[in-house]
Amino acid sequence: MIGKQRWAIADGYIPEESTGPEPELTSHDTVCILNAGDEEATVELEVFFTDREPVGPYEETVPANRTKHIRFNGLEDPEEIPKGTPFACVIESDVPVVCQQTRLDSRQAENALLSTIAHAGDS
Amino acid sequence: MIGKQRWAIADGYIPEESTGPEPELTSHDTVCILNAGDEEATVELEVFFTDREPVGPYEETVPANRTKHIRFNGLEDPEEIPKGTPFACVIESDVPVVCQQTRLDSRQAENALLSTIAHAGDS
Amino acid sequence: MIGKQRWAIADGYIPEESTGPEPELTSHDTVCILNAGDEEATVELEVFFTDREPVGPYEETVPANRTKHIRFNGLEDPEEIPKGTPFACVIESDVPVVCQQTRLDSRQAENALLSTIAHAGDS
Amino acid sequence: MIGKQRWAIADGYIPEESTGPEPELTSHDTVCILNAGDEEATVELEVFFTDREPVGPYEETVPANRTKHIRFNGLEDPEEIPKGTPFACVIESDVPVVCQQTRLDSRQAENALLSTIAHAGDS
DSSP, rough: OOOEEEEEEEEEOOOOOSSSSSSTTOOOOEEEEEEOOSSSSEEEEEEESSSOOOOOEEEEOTTTTTEEEEEEGGOSSOOOOOOOOOEEEEEEEEOOOOEEEEEESSSSSEEEEEEEEEEEEOO | OOEEEEEEEEEEOSSSOSSSSSTTTSOOOEEEEEOOOSOEEEEEEEEEEEESOEEEEEEEEEEETTTEEEGGGGSSSSSSOOOOOOEEEEEEEEEEEEEEEEEEOOOSSSSSEEEEOOOEEEO | OOOOOEEEEEEEOOOOOSSSSSTSSSEEEEEEEEEOOSSSSEEEEEEEEEOOEEEEEEEEEEEEEEEEEEEEEOOOOOOOOOTTEEHHHHEEEEEEEEEEEEEEEEESOOOOOEEEEOOOOOO | OOOOOEEEEEEEEEOOOOOOSSTSSSSSEEEEEEEEESSEEEEEEEEEEEOOEEEEEEEEEOOTEEEEEEEGGGGGSSOOOTOOOEEEEEEEEEEEEEEEEEEOOOSSOOOOOEEEOOOEEOO
């Protein structure tokens, strides 16, 4: 078993433009969740903004012994996350998981990447 | 509740030149702060240099349940942070927050990105 | 002595295409392991997918006081990891080690890089 | 006070070639050290390789309330670190410091960046 039940990302951002073939090189911001345990994870994402109330929860399930790479651009319920807008995200799971953020920015002809393991809460 | 009250970044740097449309693709170094709690955060940034005394505090507030993405290039009080100069930063908050650093370097025609969750202090 | 015996990476991905001279600029995803102790480390990698059972263990040894940078693209036993497919990885070692992930993406003419220290388990 | 006395980086690598004006855009791998305390830090770097004994210590001092961004390419004593060669590094300090690794890879016309806070030891 490895992981924590609460994670946070402070720098969320979906670049507005993209260059290159879709969907691989479409600009995206992603949270990748690993559930290395034997029970399905029910995961809730809450998204925070600069100047309005948080939106969520976005509900996801990650089956036992699986990983799920979730593009913030693909979230729709309760609402889409706007592009070109700073956000942040808290991830809560009912079982331990591991969270990592990765962004691909293809606004220019050649893409740029960033990634970091998210911040794990104590509990 | 998630976060810590003290954070540090060791590699701060604002590239001197930029390519592409402003302000999105202006070279910048950023500290992104998430306040996922129910109380406003008063945050103080202290900036460290190689060869002179630290500068600060730079004071910021992050409202309850909000995120704030702060460009080091935009800080003015008590003084601007020079470009092309190595620095570091300690972030202190009166309530728990989460801090992440991201730099966009557009000195060349195609941008480059780096990001990392900051180092969280114990207390 | 520094390190932990269990580590995880949530965002594994080997880009399908590459540009530039091989093998340095071949797109790759890597786990870099440091064994700074005085005993050889026996390391097992387990690889998780989105829609099928985990594969592994991939067994590696890292001698005392050595580092080993392992490309996921190079793993063959028990089976190759497919390109263009999201995966995740848990790393277990019989002695403390330090793990860091780095990806080089050369699908486009200019390469992009990401890196993060992996998530360390508690035990 | 923030920081730890022992840190590690598992993926060190100095790219062999560079494009663009020196020294800013020379390919480099860097460890950035922040000493946010009131006592000078004496820091020792030990560098680990794949197939030979570790080299070190490389000794550095970081004055109180200062940061030092050290390029691995610039280290000379006890010996230079070869380019194009995987390495790793353990950093030990006599007072708490914060360590972050950043690499600039300018082998191609447009640079790429990676960065991560190093792994902090328990003690």
